[in-house]
Structure formats: structure tokens, C-alpha cells
Amino acid sequence: MALRFIAKDPNTNGTQCPTTWVDDEAEEIVVQGWKAGEALLTRCRETGSLPETEAVVRVPIRMVPALREACDVAERLGIR
Template identity: 65%
Template sequence: MALRFIAKDPATNGTQCPTVLVDEHNADLVLQGWKADPDTEEECEKFGPLPETEAVIRIPARMVPAIREACDVAERSAVR
């Protein structure tokens, strides 16, 4: 697997912070974020159970431009 780095949260110290990447093999977005608190997880489960293989994370709104860029990269390189 090769991950293309897009951006880290500019408002954090540069380590252990939300990060946006794109998997260059299949164009999936890979997001690293803060673990959601139990209340947020409970609210998300109203839309369906949270499987063991999934996690709820939080990405700050200031990262929207990085997510847009990652979407553009993924869209350009998506395997069709």
C-alpha cells in the first residue's frame, strides 16, 4: 500500500493530529482523527450499529480544504 499525504491539521503541533491521506492503489481516503466520545458514538449508532471493524472519528472543520483536495486526488486516480 502506498499512501499519498495530503495534509495534517494546521492548528495542532504536527504530531498525533488529524491527517488526510489517499491510498494510491485504490483511491480510498484514509483519515486519522480524534476518537469520538461515547456520546457521539451513541448518536451515530442511531443510524445503525457500529461494527467492530469501524470507528467514529472527528476531523475538525478547518480540515475541509484538505478533505476536498483528497477527494480531487482520489477522483483523478480512481480505478474505473
């Protein structure tokens, strides 16, 4: 199994919303979030560059339980 669905944002209609997965083959936590606007990108770049192969996304604080669950699943799978 490659991609394990964890959760969608509980405060949305279930489509086009922040989502978390664990990819056990790639050994990664995958996050769908809202695209960062220019103001946030500028603030993020204050701590370093943003390569073309990376993106800044925003997820609401209410997604913390889903992110924790993704971390727990990765840990149980032995992903480090």
C-alpha cells in the first residue's frame, strides 16, 4: 500500500480542502493545503530560499489532530 488517507479538514464540505496522507513507499507525509499568498511567501523567504521544487501551503490549526495521526501512522510503519 502506497498512499494511506488520514483525514480531510473537518470544517469543509469534503472537496477541495486540506487533506493529509502517509506515503509508506516514499516514506513521506503528504499534505494538501491552501496555496500561500505573496505576503506569506515573502515572510517565509526571510528564513531561506524557496526552491522551484517546493511549495508553501497553509493548513488550519484544526488539522493538528490529522497531522498528529499521520505522524503516528508513519511511526507505527517504522518510517523515520
